[in-house]
Amino acid sequence: MQSNNKYYVLCGLAIGGCLLEYVFHFNNYVILMLMVLAFGFIWFLYDQKDLLMKEKENFELQEEIKSTAKDAHLKNKQLFTVVSSIPFPIVLLDQFGNIVMYNNNIEEISVLEKPKGPMNYTNNSFAPSVKEFMNDAFTLERHEDKIIKINNIEYQAIAVPVTAKQKYSGCLILFQNISKTLEGEKMQKRFIADASHELKTPIAVLKGMVEILNREDFDDDATREEFLKQMEKEIGRLDILVKDLLQLSRLSMSNPILERKKVDMREIVLKSCKSLEKQANAKLIAIVSDFQNDGFVFCDPLRMEQVMLNIIGNALKYSDRGTITISLYDEKTNFVIEVKDEGCGIRREDVDQIFERFYRVDDDRSRQSGGSGLGLPIVKSILDAHGASICVDSTPGVGSTFIIKLKN
């Protein structure tokens, strides 16, 4: 367009020159000179304009390249931040098997500390199981999903092929530590086995008694009466066990629903003591309360009542004499509930295990008093859901103190 313009100007100058000669009869050389000068000047102006435009275009192009590079850098940084914040090892391989991106958790899947220098999936610092998995995923170019052991920890390894323009361009591999999940599954299985065992015992007793009572030649009234009493006891035990199992399973959900509100703990303690009054009187055990200040706490009142019933109920179950003292007081940022008894106490080696499901120090005593072995696990689950803690201070033959700390 611009060079075309120059030719138009040249034509214009020629026509102008002809007019000058024709109208003013100018000397031909003068006209030619004027034309050359004018054309040279115009040519120069156009060149300058072209130059300026080219410089402007160049500048714009450079700015565009800069902003694209900045964008790419930012996107790279964002991607790296995302990859780094993923809490398990993640590796991106390109089409040649080179590791083009990884996060710091890669150390978990390495035998040595952190692989140094440019890395390839065959890198020696990776654990052998990792190398094998990466090799399969890279060479087979397909989705792979496998549980592998790395440094004695179980991982779920997942590989996803990456394609660009329908061509294989590497794969994304991640390793998730699943030892906790597997441990949870194991515990679940153990719990089901233990629960079935606990249910089987009273059912077997009931079955045996019903079979004897149903015999045609059975006509012993005294034994029948004794059996019926025993059966009632076993049914009561089954009832408690099933209720406790249901409650524990509800509390074992990842987020048990709590109906928290500001409540006066003194009222909850007094209500629980009232419910257990009959049992305490039967054993001639006194329950004393020692409330040092107001007892307002933010908690689920029904669940906390369950906690107090279980703890005070245990204090009664495992005491044959003495006093049970319940103290409420503030300590720094905690609200503390203490239940102290003068009962049989718990041996040091048993203290850590009494919060485990179905753990009983004295099996006979616990069963005699209708214990399911789930009371303290229920207490622990409720307190965990409240973010509270529980600990025990106990001396065999002297007594036990259960200490609960709720955050104020």
Ligand code: ADP
């Ligand atoms: P259980 O239904 O058997 O009472 P828990 O889970 O409530 O089950 O308690 C677990 C075990 O902890 C009990 O079997 C008992 O041996 C022991 N225990 C709990 N509280 C006390 C206590 N106050 N004094 C002595 N032993 C206790």
